[in-house]
Amino acid sequence: MTDETRPAGAAAPTPISIKQYEQLQPRAAIEHAGVRMVFSTPSEMALWRVRTIRTKEPCTLEWIEGFQADDVLLDCGANVGMYTIWAAATRGVRVFAFEPEAQNYALLNRNILLNNLSARVHAYCMGLSDTSGLSQLHMADLRLAGSCHSVGEALDYKLEPLRPLFVQGCVVSRLDDLIAQGATPVPTHIKIDVDGFEHKVIDGARQTLRNPAVKSLLIETNPALAEHRGMVEALRDLGFAYDEAQVSAAARKEGPFKGVAEHIFRR
Structure with a gap:
């Protein structure tokens, strides 16, 4: 086999063994606050998530800063666990993390292991939605630590309409069903x-959200x-409010996600 991408006259790269490759394990x-967190970074996207955690969603880190040690965080769409790990490691909370994409779920668990958080963090390879059962995950990005996939x-x-690069089988559940089952x-x-x-x-969590413990x-x-505007109104009806100034500060100012923002709802 020849390497047709190597310039003429260039030296062939020094080969490494499978064992050496497996031992690379970039991190x-x-x-x-004096807490060191380690993340597996086998791809550029995974490394980007680590490098940008303080700037990508600063309001998320500020929100986590208010957690108490006996709190429980549910992280829906955990990806590789950046905020799951941050919350568990820096605030001492218990976390239930949900990520249906198989590659990201594997990295999520590796990050839990690297930070010795298996007693505090429980991760599930499934999505949350308004139905429960077997479903499909339509993948928009095949990179490790990729995102923008859609369930169902x-x-x-x-x-x-999305033209997925790959369709993966997955499991979904309503949050109300998981809590009713004691899961x-x-x-x-x-x-x-x-x-x-x-x-x-939110539609699959209406009963849970009526509980004052949330x-x-x-x-x-x-x-x-329109679906998201309706969601905001539904949360208001359930007794939650948000700060317009916080949302305005969090809103993306440019790019494909312009206008999208983290809403922090509180009772």
Whole structure:
């Protein structure tokens, strides 16, 4: 086999063994309040998530800073666990993390292991929605630590038709069903970031959200979507309020996600 991408006259790269390759295991570490966190970074996207954690969603870190050690965080759309690990490691909370994409779920568990958090963090390879059962995950990005996938329907983050690069089988559940079955406790805080389908997660959690034990939610919301505007009104009806100034500060000012912002809802 020849390497047709190597310039003429260039030396052939020194080969490495499979064992050497497996031992590479690239990682990146960050520190906050004297706590060191380590993340597996086998791709550029995974490394980018570590490098940008302080700047990508600063309001999310500020929200986590208010957690108490006996709180329970439910992280829906956990990806590789950046905020799951941050919350468990720096605030000492218990976390129930949900991520249906198989590659990201594997990295999520590796990050839990690297930070010795298996007693505090429980991760599940499934999505939350308004139905329970077997479903499909329509993947928009095949990179490790990628995002913008959709559960159940081939729609993008603007709820417009998506041509997926791959369709993976997955399991979904209503949060209300999981809590009724005793699979998860009623969370103190809920983070939802599922790229356009946040309203479905809320629809499957109406009973849970009536419980006064739920103190706050952080939801990535697109005000251009009627479904999301309806979701905001539904949360208001359930007794939650948000700060317009906080949302304005969090809103993306440019790019494809312009206008999208994290809404922090509190009782």
